[in-house]
Amino acid sequence: MSLTELVNSVTTELNVTEVGAGRLITTLVKHIGKQDFTKSSFIKVGLSDKDIKFMINELQVRGYVDMEISYECRGGRYTSNDFPVTCENCGVMIKDSDHEHEYDFVYSFTNEFINEVQGYNKQKVFEYLHPDYVVNYYELKSKISTVVPFLGAGVSAPFGLPTWTGMLESFEGNVTRANLNYYRRLVSAGNVFEALTFLTSSSTSLTTEASIQKAIASKFANPNLNIPDEEHFMNELVNLDSPIYLTSNYDNILPNFFKGQRVNPILLNEVEDVRSLIDSAVNRVVHIHGYIDRPSTMIVTKKQYDELYTNEGYKAKLNAILAQRHLLFIGWSFADEYFSDLYSKLVSYVGGEHYMFIENPVMHQAQKFGQQNLKLIGLNIPVDDSGYSDKKVLVQAIKTVLDSMV
Ligand SMILES: [Zn+2]
Numbered sequence: 001m002s003l004t005e006l007v008n009s010v011t012t013e014l015n016v017t018e019v020g021a022g023r024l025i026t027t028l029v030k031h032i033g034k035q036d037f038t039k040s041s042f043i044k045v046g047l048s049d050k051d052i053k054f055m056i057n058e059l060q061v062r063g064y065v066d067m068e069i070s071y072e073c074r075g076g077r078y079t080s081n082d083f084p085v086t087c088e089n090c091g092v093m094i095k096d097s098d099h100e101h102e103y104d105f106v107y108s109f110t111n112e113f114i115n116e117v118q119g120y121n122k123q124k125v126f127e128y129l130h131p132d133y134v135v136n137y138y139e140l141k142s143k144i145s146t147v148v149p150f151l152g153a154g155v156s157a158p159f160g161l162p163t164w165t166g167m168l169e170s171f172e173g174n175v176t177r178a179n180l181n182y183y184r185r186l187v188s189a190g191n192v193f194e195a196l197t198f199l200t201s202s203s204t205s206l207t208t209e210a211s212i213q214k215a216i217a218s219k220f221a222n223p224n225l226n227i228p229d230e231e232h233f234m235n236e237l238v239n240l241d242s243p244i245y246l247t248s249n250y251d252n253i254l255p256n257f258f259k260g261q262r263v264n265p266i267l268l269n270e271v272e273d274v275r276s277l278i279d280s281a282v283n284r285v286v287h288i289h290g291y292i293d294r295p296s297t298m299i300v301t302k303k304q305y306d307e308l309y310t311n312e313g314y315k316a317k318l319n320a321i322l323a324q325r326h327l328l329f330i331g332w333s334f335a336d337e338y339f340s341d342l343y344s345k346l347v348s349y350v351g352g353e354h355y356m357f358i359e360n361p362v363m364h365q366a367q368k369f370g371q372q373n374l375k376l377i378g379l380n381i382p383v384d385d386s387g388y389s390d391k392k393v394l395v396q397a398i399k400t401v402l403d404s405m406v
Pocket residue numbers: 072073074087088089090091092101
């Protein structure tokens with residue numbers, strides 16, 4: 001009960017959402033745990049001086065932290081549980097205005113607080129998880145250290161980048177009138193590469209692979225990286241700390257969130273040694289269909305796509321990753337033909353068990369993919385009258401569930 005009160009008061013004072021407040025408290029507990037900490041530990045999670053003062057006070061009032069003062073007098077160091085305190089060495093009272101003694105407050109979270117935060121998060125996770133898929137969730141969690149995230153368009157969409165459908169629709173103006181209906185049919189069926197191939201024969205402007213590559217690159221060139229943390233889940237992906245992040249997205253948003261050494265993305269085609277890539281201590285994005293910094297590498301037509309997936313070297317590399325790792329598809333929709341085709345190709349090389357976050361799963365689809373060793377992590381997301389799910393809640397759900405895995 002008391003933790004809910006703390007969350008509410010952080011929500012008001014720091015002017016964040018309830019979810020944001022819950023996440024902030026969780027982050028503190030995750031970073032600090034049972035260790036002693038000082039104010040500066042809170043600076044590391046990005047809190048201002050004023051907010052730190054508020055947080056520590058709130059924690060103290062609720063009995064969630066134990067406090068000790070550590071002070072120095074003439075070369076000796078002393079501790080006390082009281083403040084103000086009479087110096088053990090010189091007998092002078094140490095208080096706020098004391099300039100003679102150097103002192104610092106050392107705190108530690110109480111066990112009760114840590115337990116309450118863990119319980120709070122567990123409850124949040126289960127608010128989002130569809131009950132039919134909880135077994136898959138626990139299975140995925142137990143394997144999380146050998147999971148390779150496989151990122152789809154939904155991961156980048158919060159940054160203002162188009163989805164596949166959105167991108168294809170934006171090319172409608174390039175299609176000649178007579179061909180527009182057929183083009184739209186390909187788009188609504190999710191036949192991404194067929195639609196792009198059809199463009200080359202039905203457009204007066206996008207007539208070559210190179211012109212399409214260039215046009216697509218420009219659509220993905222300017223993500224808005226300044227959106228609040230609450231609106232995307234890049235940091236939670238980074239916290240999975242996978243050596244490889246596979247993606248068919250053309251953009252390069254994720255490396256902006258890597259901690260420490262920032263390594264350039266690589267094309268799967270250009271990986272020389274899969275083993276050392278998997279064993280690497282750094283995080284790297286591996287593009288399976290090219291990326292915008294090098295438009296000529298982008299797979300945009302059916303011919304390129306088919307060639308890529310019949311290339312023995314390419315298949316062997318995918319195979320090597322899939323044989324050693326479980327994929328976790330994030331930001332995909334399994335109603336999408338593009339995903340369905342891609343997944344069938346991937347699992348045809350090698351079996352293995354793979355996982356996928358999916359909003360409001362439909363049972364017959366779950367069974368269809370289940371036969372191909374794809375286990376779903378179903379998420380309950382509210383849907384509006386037109387059948388569109390709330391993307392903000394979806395982001396919160398994915399953040400919360402990913403967070404609970406590590
Ligand atoms: Zn003293």
